[in-house]
Amino acid sequence: MLQDLFGKVKKRAAVEGKKKTSDMDVPQNLLFQCPKCRAVMLMDEFEENGKVCRKCGHHARLTAWERVRLTADPGSFRELDGSLMACDPIGFEDYPRKLENTRRATGLLDAVVTGICSIQGSPCVIGVMDSRFMMASMGSAAGERITRAFETALEKGLPIVFFTASGGARMQEGMLSLMQMAKTAGAAKRHSDAGLLYVTVLTDPTTGGVTASFASLGDIILAEPGALIGFAGRRVIEGTIKQKLPEDFQSAEFLRSHGFVDEIVSRGELRHALGHLLALHRGGERR
Known part of the structure; x- marks a missing residue:
């Protein structure tokens, strides 16, 4: 019953977990790419902001x-x-x-x-x-x-x-x-x-x-x-x-x-x- 709901959640988590841009690999422990707006920011900055994207407000x-x-x-x-x-x-x-x-x-x-x-x-x-x-x-x-x-x-x-x-x-x-x-x-x-x-x-x-x-x-x-x-x-x-x-x-x-x-x-x-x-x-x- 929840197959499509879980698929949506899984897809969102997979994009967030890979942390890579379309044209270059992003070091997982250094940079974070927002799965919503695709903006890239320093991981330290992202974590200091409570894991919220400064550009679009996406809450990880x-x-x-x-x-x-x-x-x-x-x-x-x-x-x-x-x-x-x-x-x-x-x-x-x-x-x-x-x-x-x-x-x-x-x-x-x-x-x-x-x-x-x-x-x-x-x-x-x-x-x-x-x-x-x-x-x-x-x-x-x-x-x-x-x-x-x-x-x-x-x-x-x-x-x-x-x-x-x-x-x-x-x-x-x-x-x-x-x-x-x-x-x-x-x-x-x-x-x-x-x-x-x-x-x-x-x-x-x-x-x-x-x-x-x-x-x-x-x-x-x-x-x-x-x-x-x-x-x-x-x-x-x-x-x-x-x-x-x-x-x-x-x-x-x-x-x-x-x-x-x-x-x-x-x-x-x-x-x-x-x-x-x-x-x-x-x-x-x-x-």
Whole structure:
């Protein structure tokens, strides 16, 4: 069902990963070429700008730890459930090897990093999905980390901020993966019932079962510019409704114009915006 959606995401990532111009090879560790406008800039300059193209504003993907460093107050982040990782619950062929290879390549045990931190002086629980880990698919361990993050926020009376980026459910875990949708949504509901704030930041790409569960349940839903956000792929939807979809369908901008996203916030302004929202929620002044 998501074949065409994943193809679009894969194509975008491949262009960004190769980092080469049409007429010359670009040293991977020295220069970055924007996959959108094709502008070339120094890698150091690109990273100092939060991995945002200075020419066209294209937002490249961040790792979980890059996101934490850009968002949390320095020295305030304390990781939760850092040792929790997936197993092979249904004996899916080659899954353990794929998990091990991904862990070595990313330095992560699973697709989600959660913790307690402060953002511009306001304490909160934060969660970040990392698309490098099997496209941040939501298996049982990722769902458990997300659920425990909500439970910790509920226990401590804290707001929670979640950065989503996912291809959806992890097929290698079968029904156990699909169960995480209800599990995480239930945890979000209990947090909401206590009158606590939940802010979702949808980043590129947020798709499938993650969009259909906790990612869509924020009291305030923000998104980064140009993020791909959706559930099923364009071809499946067009085949179902027998209509041609707009070109910008499933973009953050399209969803903002139709009321699904509350606001699109550029990466350079995101920490300030989150700090302001958290300060308003606790009734105090942002420090």
